[in-house]
Amino acid sequence: MLQAISLSKHYQSHVALDNLNLEVKPGQIFCLLGQNGAGKTTTINLFLGFTAPTSGKIMIHQKEVQPGDAETRKHLAYIPEVVMLYSSLTATENLDYFSRLAGFKYDKARLTAFLSDCGLQQEAHDKHLSGFSKGMRQKVGIAIALAKNADVILMDEPTSGLDPKATDEFTGLVRELGRQGKSVLMATHDIFNAVNVGARIGIMRKGQLVHTLNAGDINARDLQELYLQTI
Numbered sequence: 001m002l003q004a005i006s007l008s009k010h011y012q013s014h015v016a017l018d019n020l021n022l023e024v025k026p027g028q029i030f031c032l033l034g035q036n037g038a039g040k041t042t043t044i045n046l047f048l049g050f051t052a053p054t055s056g057k058i059m060i061h062q063k064e065v066q067p068g069d070a071e072t073r074k075h076l077a078y079i080p081e082v083v084m085l086y087s088s089l090t091a092t093e094n095l096d097y098f099s100r101l102a103g104f105k106y107d108k109a110r111l112t113a114f115l116s117d118c119g120l121q122q123e124a125h126d127k128h129l130s131g132f133s134k135g136m137r138q139k140v141g142i143a144i145a146l147a148k149n150a151d152v153i154l155m156d157e158p159t160s161g162l163d164p165k166a167t168d169e170f171t172g173l174v175r176e177l178g179r180q181g182k183s184v185l186m187a188t189h190d191i192f193n194a195v196n197v198g199a200r201i202g203i204m205r206k207g208q209l210v211h212t213l214n215a216g217d218i219n220a221r222d223l224q225e226l227y228l229q230t231i
């Protein structure tokens, strides 16, 4: 479980996050919406322990996150807008390498199963990443998160630049992560996708979480209207 408690982050006199409270339960997908500069990436970076809060607390499984803390990082996986992988290695080699870094050693059959479960076509498994589309890289990124056995997955605009089919496939994978009991916090600009995938939706403005709602209680059109009124 993820919690932000009265979380604030200041950069000199600039307030990037202002007393943010949010919770993502196991199996829950939480989509964070907000204009450029609203504070979504700052929130994710604080959960990742990349930077320290000015005040307030970040909790992962009831344990406070300290910047650079290896213990809490074990539970986390991160899917950024562009997943950084080794272009000169194949999909299987990347998965093997990052799994080992996280302390897991899998045989070839298991590595293949992770990649297939994430929808990467078999013929791509042993190809170098240099020829992969963004959607294919995102699938390898999710496979790494699964292989790492992370139960908290943080995503920063993971569908930006994906075509509608790749976005739909990605959405299916994220829903599956939720079914497996993972907590997913996703920053996105994609209102339709947020309604489609998100159990909870938060709208941020100027570092504050202004609205939190259930995806089931709103359609994309009404959410867009609320979003435009909010920002």
Ligand SMILES: Nc1ncnc2c1ncn2[C@@H]1O[C@H](COP(=O)(O)OP(=O)(O)OP(=O)(O)O)[C@@H](O)[C@H]1O
Binding pocket: 011, 014, 015, 016, 034, 035, 036, 037, 038, 039, 040, 041, 042, 043, 187
């Ligand atoms: N390292 C930094 N130093 C100074 N200001 C920063 C730093 N990082 C972020 N900010 C500022 O904090 C605010 C929040 O930025 P953040 O990147 O979290 O927004 P965002 O909602 O993720 O935006 P986007 O949708 O463009 O990714 C912005 O005003 C940004 O300029």
